[in-house]
Amino acid sequence: MTAADERVPTVIADNAHVIYKIHGSAGGQQQSPLVSFKRIVTRTKAANVREVHAVKGVSFVAYKGEAIGLIGSNGSGKSTLLRAVAGLLPVARGAIYAAGQPSLLGVNAALMNDLPGDRNVELGCLAMGMTPAEVKAKKQSIIDFSGINDRGDFASLPMRTYSSGMGARLRFSIAAAKQHDVLLIDEALATGDAKFRKRSEARVRELRAEAGTVFLVSHSEQSIRDTCERVIWLESGLIRADGATEDVLKEYESFVRK
Numbered sequence: 001m002t003a004a005d006e007r008v009p010t011v012i013a014d015n016a017h018v019i020y021k022i023h024g025s026a027g028g029q030q031q032s033p034l035v036s037f038k039r040i041v042t043r044t045k046a047a048n049v050r051e052v053h054a055v056k057g058v059s060f061v062a063y064k065g066e067a068i069g070l071i072g073s074n075g076s077g078k079s080t081l082l083r084a085v086a087g088l089l090p091v092a093r094g095a096i097y098a099a100g101q102p103s104l105l106g107v108n109a110a111l112m113n114d115l116p117g118d119r120n121v122e123l124g125c126l127a128m129g130m131t132p133a134e135v136k137a138k139k140q141s142i143i144d145f146s147g148i149n150d151r152g153d154f155a156s157l158p159m160r161t162y163s164s165g166m167g168a169r170l171r172f173s174i175a176a177a178k179q180h181d182v183l184l185i186d187e188a189l190a191t192g193d194a195k196f197r198k199r200s201e202a203r204v205r206e207l208r209a210e211a212g213t214v215f216l217v218s219h220s221e222q223s224i225r226d227t228c229e230r231v232i233w234l235e236s237g238l239i240r241a242d243g244a245t246e247d248v249l250k251e252y253e254s255f256v257r258k
């Protein structure tokens with residue numbers, strides 16, 4: 001048996017399309033209930049629904065142990081694709097299959113602003129399925145990893161008193177405390193300072209070594225180079241290239257320079 005035969009797929013996207021429906025985008029008046037009812041019964045499309053076709057038929061297979069960078073221009077569909085892999089957005093056509101429950105770690109991940117950092121660590125860990133005993137054992141190392149206490153006892157202060165970088169670091173630290181089958185990271189690494197970035201990149205490498213699959217959306221070519229050996233380049237909702245990091249980055253750079 002060759003090494004290629006042993007590769008275990010963790011995410012399969014098969015011609016996946018994601019379409020956002022924006023209701024009330026015409027800015028017109030509210031429709032009367034009778035008109036809406038007639039529309040539902042006759043199955044006609046509402047006049048004021050607009051669609052944004054953000055991902056237009058994307059196919060790839062991701063394997064255990066891979067770290068895959070997602071790059072592309074603003075609005076090319078990177079975050080949308082991650083959200084679809086996480087199961088947070090439905091695919092309109094095609095399919096996405098994922099092993100286990102992929103966890104999306106974004107700078108917008110929901111933590112409670114009015115609760116202190118340490119309470120958020122507890123709640124975040126419980127939400128990821130840890131037992132109270134595991135949470136207790138891991139809490140301090142998560143706070144230490146995030147570095148939020150480097151300049152005083154911030155862990156006991158509400159998260160609204162944190163800078164955006166501190167919040168992002170805590171979110172990353174909570175999510176990275178667990179071994180994920182598929183970890184999806186949306187720009188989170190770019191928000192921390194250089195020291196934290198190094199630490200989080202090292203953790204991404206560990207997560208890979210523990211045989212998970214990591215997807216990283218980033219505009220920082222350095223982060224992508226340091227963490228990923230494979231890159232998928234999206235442009236206008238389509239895959240322009242999928243391959244070894246250096247090859248795809250080279251192609252992307254010459255596209256950006258044009």
Ligand SMILES: Nc1ncnc2c1ncn2[C@@H]1O[C@H](COP(=O)(O)OP(=O)(O)OP(=O)(O)O)[C@@H](O)[C@H]1O
Pocket residue numbers: 020021022052053054072073074075076077078079080081
């Ligand atoms: N909630 C939404 N409702 C409607 N359209 C959306 C929504 N979120 C994103 N879009 C649209 O989907 C397309 C892809 O957006 P997406 O955020 O996935 O791009 P991105 O590649 O992550 O961009 P960036 O690099 O700027 O973060 C864009 O045209 C955007 O306007």
